[in-house]
Amino acid sequence: MKYVDEFRSGPLARKLVRELTGLVEPGRTLKIMEVCGGHTHTIYKHGIDDLVPPEIDFVHGPGCPVCVIPMGRVDDAVSLAERPEVIFTTFGDMLRVPGARGSLLEAKARGADVRMVYSPLDALEIARRNPDREVVFFAIGFETTAPATAITVLRARDEGIRNFSAFCNHVTIGPPLKAILDSPGLKLDGFIAPGHVSTVIGTRPYDFIAQDYGKPVVVTAFEPIDILHATIMLVRQMREGRCEVENQYTRVVRRDGNPRALAALEETMELRDTFEWRGLGFIERSALRLRAELAAWDAEERFELPGVRKSDPKACQCGEVLIGAIKPWECRVFGTACTPERPIGTCMVSSEGACAAYYNYGRLAERRDRVPA
Amino acid sequence: MTLDPEHCVTCGDTAVAATVVQVDGLTATVDVDGSREVVALELVEPVTVGEVLLCHAGIALEKVPAA
Numbered sequence: 094m095k096y097v098d099e100f101r102s103g104p105l106a107r108k109l110v111r112e113l114t115g116l117v118e119p120g121r122t123l124k125i126m127e128v129c130g131g132h133t134h135t136i137y138k139h140g141i142d143d144l145v146p147p148e149i150d151f152v153h154g155p156g157c158p159v160c161v162i163p164m165g166r167v168d169d170a171v172s173l174a175e176r177p178e179v180i181f182t183t184f185g186d187m188l189r190v191p192g193a194r195g196s197l198l199e200a201k202a203r204g205a206d207v208r209m210v211y212s213p214l215d216a217l218e219i220a221r222r223n224p225d226r227e228v229v230f231f232a233i234g235f236e237t238t239a240p241a242t243a244i245t246v247l248r249a250r251d252e253g254i255r256n257f258s259a260f261c262n263h264v265t266i267g268p269p270l271k272a273i274l275d276s277p278g279l280k281l282d283g284f285i286a287p288g289h290v291s292t293v294i295g296t297r298p299y300d301f302i303a304q305d306y307g308k309p310v311v312v313t314a315f316e317p318i319d320i321l322h323a324t325i326m327l328v329r330q331m332r333e334g335r336c337e338v339e340n341q342y343t344r345v346v347r348r349d350g351n352p353r354a355l356a357a358l359e360e361t362m363e364l365r366d367t368f369e370w371r372g373l374g375f376i377e378r379s380a381l382r383l384r385a386e387l388a389a390w391d392a393e394e395r396f397e398l399p400g401v402r403k404s405d406p407k408a409c410q411c412g413e414v415l416i417g418a419i420k421p422w423e424c425r426v427f428g429t430a431c432t433p434e435r436p437i438g439t440c441m442v443s444s445e446g447a448c449a450a451y452y453n454y455g456r457l458a459e460r461r462d463r464v465p466a
Numbered sequence: 467m468t469l470d471p472e473h474c475v476t477c478g479d480t481a482v483a484a485t486v487v488q489v490d491g492l493t494a495t496v497d498v499d500g501s502r503e504v505v506a507l508e509l510v511e512p513v514t515v516g517e518v519l520l521c522h523a524g525i526a527l528e529k530v531p532a533a
Contacts, residue, residue: 234523237522241523292520292528293527344530345520351509351527351528
């Protein structure tokens with residue numbers, strides 16, 4: 094398949110691993126955070142962790158949008174879904190995320206009209222076909238997904254569709270990275286930055302990581318060859334004493350992102366003063382809400398929500414996993430009380446979550462013996 | 467739209483390259499490895515049949531240049 098096969102070539106991967114092995118300093122561990130859950134998934138699906146030299150330690154970041162939604166927001170979603178006039182629409186991955194009052198799937202089992210969609214535009218179509226119902230879309234995701242919500246709200250406004258609203262939980266990638274860089278005791282050597290978020294926002298928003306924190310960054314695509322290539326680029330920067338934001342994903346990422354996507358976001362959304370992230374707590378100016386002039390399409394303005402903050406389950410250590418402080422298998426409930434079938438924490442619910450990636454690809458304990466390059 | 471059922475729809479990593487087969491105003495029908503999907507074009511228009519688009523959550527995010 095074009096754009097896939099050439100980035101999964103075994104011989105090329107082995108060549109890159111040999112190059113990487115020649116670059117690392119034996120015995121000196123390099124902690125590289127792959128920010129996006131998609132990168133975590135690729136690393137374990139393709140066994141990259143087994144291929145790279147032992148000095149490379151991949152640390153998993155907060156870039157799974159399902160994983161970072163706090164329980165209180167899930168409870169708000171359940172509250173919306175249980176309103177008799179509401180058709181509640183959501184990406185499938187959010188259905189099983191547990192809130193304090195259960196998940197959306199459990200609300201559906203109790204009779205709530207909860208429907209899975211692949212796009213907010215599908216939710217808008219449901220609103221067109223059900224003019225006597227209120228259709229609410231559970232808008233979550235980073236800057237990759239927020240433009241879809243923006244386009245949908247603009248279409249709803251332009252078409253005068255008044256029975257559609259978005260429950261906006263979109264988050265931005267820069268502030269949690271700053272929070273991680275500011276957290277004491279967590280030493281990282283470099284970042285593999287998300288590819289498709291960067292398609293929208295460009296590479297400039299990562300400049301502070303290189304300039305203010307002295308850490309190299311490589312914006313990276315999602316195939317195994319991409320990850321290996323980016324790791325080489327990072328290690329080369331470290332060896333040469335450079336701290337730059339480099340772009341490995343030049344096939345779709347530009348320095349300034351997609352100006353039309355950014356304009357759609359600017360027209361529809363504004364930064365919240367603060368927002369709670371699961372595991373990271375409240376982070377200032379880290380999430381988006383619809384602008385006041387679009388209140389007619391803002392579920393938070395249209396409906397009363399409980400808005401109660403709930404603590405994460407005590408047994409769950411998703412917070413430490415999300416900032417890379419521990420590996421999933423170090424969590425006290427990983428693979429025992431918490432499994433993909435019966436998840437306790439969000440990192441096990443989402444297939445992009447680090448815990449689910451470890452569990453699904455058999456990484457139940459420390460890394461296995463490495464495959465010879 | 468997703469090619470890999472193991473992947474999370476919400477996450478941007480499921481953005482996939484899709485080939486335009488029909489354009490109708492601000493909407494295009496695209497082909498993803500044999501299956502047809504409809505995507506919004508506001509962020510990438512104008513597009514023509516045969517172009518490859520990076521698509522996520524029902525919208526085209528970017529044009530993918532020919533390799």
